[in-house]
Amino acid sequence: MATIFSQIIDGDIPARIVYEDETTVAFLDANPLSPGHTLVIPKEEYERLNDVPDDIASDLYATIHELVPVVEDSVDADASTVAFNNGEAAGQEVPHVHCHIVPRFEGDGGGPIHAVAGDAPDLADRELDDIAAEIESRV
Numbered sequence: 001m002a003t004i005f006s007q008i009i010d011g012d013i014p015a016r017i018v019y020e021d022e023t024t025v026a027f028l029d030a031n032p033l034s035p036g037h038t039l040v041i042p043k044e045e046y047e048r049l050n051d052v053p054d055d056i057a058s059d060l061y062a063t064i065h066e067l068v069p070v071v072e073d074s075v076d077a078d079a080s081t082v083a084f085n086n087g088e089a090a091g092q093e094v095p096h097v098h099c100h101i102v103p104r105f106e107g108d109g110g111g112p113i114h115a116v117a118g119d120a121p122d123l124a125d126r127e128l129d130d131i132a133a134e135i136e137s138r139v
């Protein structure tokens with residue numbers, strides 16, 4: 001079953017498409033968190049960021065890079081929050097990688113990205129060292 005975003009690409013579901021190239025598409029979110037809330041996706045279905053092949057990841061980033069200032073300017077935003085919900089536990093509902101560009105405005109009452117993960121853990125230096133070493137060893 002094609003994801004709802006693939007159905008948009010195929011023209012089976014209407015959407016306000018604002019950009020399209022060979023490998024990526026961007027369209028307005030149907031439930032905008034702010035005016036101009038835009039989703040940027042690869043045309044091919046990949047569920048999570050780490051499933052996206054390198055060349056498509058480059059294309060995706062290039063589209064995000066181009067669209068962020070365009071979206072901000074189009075709605076006179078002061079800034080934007082640019083984020084992926086990467087996996088169900090992080091709030092991803094549509095299993096087709098998508099980047100949210102959420103225009104932000106002075107005094108809009110929203111929070112920073114620091115607010116997304118619940119209670120911040122109190123990690124000791126030793127634990128931070130272990131985590132850093134674990135990540136570094138896997139790259």
Ligand code: AMP
Nearest residue numbers: 004015028029030031085091092093094
């Ligand atoms: P996420 O929780 O990161 O998976 O976000 C999915 C996003 O897709 C939500 O912000 C929805 O409002 C949006 N969405 C769902 N269906 C559509 C649709 N048909 N057209 C545009 N945006 C949609």
